[in-house]
Amino acid sequence: MKLEMRGLSIDWLIEIIHLCIERIVIVDHNGIIVYIDEAYCEFIGTTFDDAVGRPVQEIIENSRMQIVAKTGEKEIEHLQPINGSVMIANRYPIFIDGKLVGAVGTVIFPDPDNLRHFKNKMSNLLEELNFYKNKAVNELTSKYSFDDLIGNSQAFIEAKALGEKVAGNESSVLVTGESGTGKELFAHAIHQNSMRSHFPFIAINCASIPEVLFESELFGYEDGAFTGAKKGGKEGLFKVANKGTVFLDEIGDMPLSMQSKLLRALQEKEIQPVGGQKTIPIDLRIIAATNRDLTKMVEDGTFRQDLYYRLNVINIEIPPLRDRKEDIAAISKKLLQKLERKFYRKGTVLSPKVVMRLEGHKWPGNVRELENVLERAINVLDGTVIKSEHLPLYIRDQEINQREEEFSMAESTSTLDLPAVKPLKVTIARAEKRAITHALEIAGGDKLAAAKLLGIGKTSFYDKCKIYEIR
């Protein structure tokens, strides 16, 4: 027996529809509107009389009611943008006596204040979600491949070929070279060319983690491991990187106490979070990098020999930029492309004289220094051609500096030709500038190490670099 709503007038049905929070539209088998409630009409800026009898897609933005009325397939919780708001739509086919006769659709249509509030909340959450999504992707994946490593000099080609050759195996790699030569770039490319490329790549700068935090950062900690520890504990970076690659940058700065713990973790292939009893198995490939002389550190007893051997299975030595001047033009071109994207420019080129000057510089800070020089140039540039005047003084003045160096060499070897007396301030400033440049060269561009060599503090060192335009 068919169920009927005996005695229920159409007014009752319409009132019931009005009481529902959802707004309703009904179409026939051809997608022609046969009913739409008043609040829905108000929201889309139409009237009942205008809407009824017309194809639904002409009246309601992004409607799919005409499709459901034809396919008989229901669509649940679809997001439907209407009037700049995203509505949640449900669409059901209507079957009478087994025959598809049309469809009924509902959209959730809270009052405008609620809607606005809901929309703001959603967009804030979406923004936050995207931010963390991007951050996680950026932090956990390698960003560069071997194609991003520019250089045609023989020494660079050899380093790159070795990197490509060993990328596919599981051995540890030690990348050595002065600061700014591209060690991290190599580590990214090796990971990207390896079987582990679908797993995380985690870069850890050993120089920037305070000694007391090393173990908890790398291995994690259990709930209540120490005062101030996060409730519920924290996963260490080694666990996060599981099955992937860990890049230990500035490994020469890892404290001795931590070196033993690292060695144990690598040998046993497991870690023990701080304050925990159980061990966690880990499967990692280690790529380490340093600008320090690890063999000397081993001799001095500041770096563990056994750890050195474990890390230095394959050594890739990246030559300093001054030893591969033929790479400067090509690297500059690549860096300019990167900078053009950052500064919304196009077609920037170097004048031939600038190329000559860049090739004549010693680059104590290597490619990073070159990048800074080009960024400065692009910032002060009006047209598209980078000329000498766009270079920092210390590069422009290299000929003067060279002459000065020759002069002071002559000064120290000849006692006969006495140099002209200059104001003491000028002489002291020149000597200071020369001492800083020299220290930077000795320290391979590492400013902290250079400051240490000179016996001055970091801040004072940076101040002086600014004064003398040393990058």
Ligand SMILES: Nc1ncnc2c1ncn2[C@@H]1O[C@H](COP(=O)(O)OP(=O)(O)OP(=O)(O)O)[C@@H](O)[C@H]1O
């Ligand atoms: N061969 C290259 N081609 C293109 N860009 C390069 C090249 N080498 C280095 N760079 C760029 O120079 C900058 C410094 O590189 P990177 O950080 O890899 O050097 P690093 O040797 O790891 O430095 P540090 O020892 O100070 O950590 C980066 O912006 C990198 O993209």
